[in-house]
Amino acid sequence: MSHQDTELVNVSHLLRSRAELGTAFPRILGYFREDGVKSIHAIEEAFRTRNSAALVSPAHTLKGESAQFGAYRLSAMAEQIEMTARRCVETREGPDELIETVVALRPCFSETMAMLDRDASPLAVRRPATFGRRAETPVPGFGRAN
Template sequence: MAQQADIVDWRYFEETRAQLGPGFVKILGYFREDGIKSLEKIEAAMHAHDTVALIIPAHTLKGESRQFGAEPLAEVAERIEVAARSCVEEGRFPDELIPDVVNLKELFHVTLEAFDEAVSPLMKRQRPQGFGNADVHNSSFGRASRG
């Protein structure tokens, strides 16, 4: 597997961040949720020996990964998608994809760690400050002083 530094093309990641603006963290959250669902569907398809069921989640993960610059993740997802499409035509199950599916899951989690590290300061800046924030302790606010 690639080292964490090679997991993301940060140029694409930053382009997507700039394009999405304030909605970036939210969309990245959707990537996480969709990616987890795609992985679950791919693993379920492998266990069920359902070649057709591999195609759409692999295709989805491929496209979403590329949007954020996660090319190694996209490449493994694409390998799964292409092999599954070919095996559907051949009428066989792609047992040879087992290592790719295992790698896909590991790569997805490493990619998420890299994304989290990159957006962590952004998430902290977007946290509300002041009124309504549980981290702010101002016990005298709204109380009449007696003195």
Template structure:
């Protein structure tokens, strides 16, 4: 039903990076912290069968994920939120959200790992197109 890999919209990620400027890494760190808290709250709510307790953390995670282009995380959070809202209206248990809640943490971590690789200043970057020399960020002290 859901992908098991991180799905990232790199254009949105770059847009957020450009819009936030020097605050980007700090705010991305807040997303990591808030995401972990939201996922933990969703897992607790799922274990207790509380659809009401699932709505706010899923909604928060969905919005934050979408801002950074973390579409896989956003898709799962959106499904969980929608299902939880439906369950509240029907006075039902959120059992069908179990698969999404279980997949959320590993996809979140895979997404954050990809974001970390993209924002790490020491990671090798490719310059140019196919067949061109690869330049690295760390070519040695004093080299041009």
């Protein structure tokens, strides 16, 4: 299965995490952004130097933190990097097979953060839009002659 087939962000998981974190959500999201940038940089650098062992820790960190926010695609990509790097360490091989995933990691992180930032915005509308539809529970007698 291609990573593109994996859901970018699972909204129900994200909403559950948001509810659990409450007012700390924007702060924790900021930590995730900082850690994510560092992890991706470390992954790219380890890949450039063909250092399979150096891929494991930042990929593991990115996998767990992404999962916390329901960022399924990013988490799956990080997991593939981590598990492949572990195998490469055991077999003493270079991580060349990871090139497509490593190259796609930063754009996926950017797309994920854009979606998470929209949800974290205090200006974001958190209820379903009713534009063009009748309200589900109209107030009797309000706005129309009975």
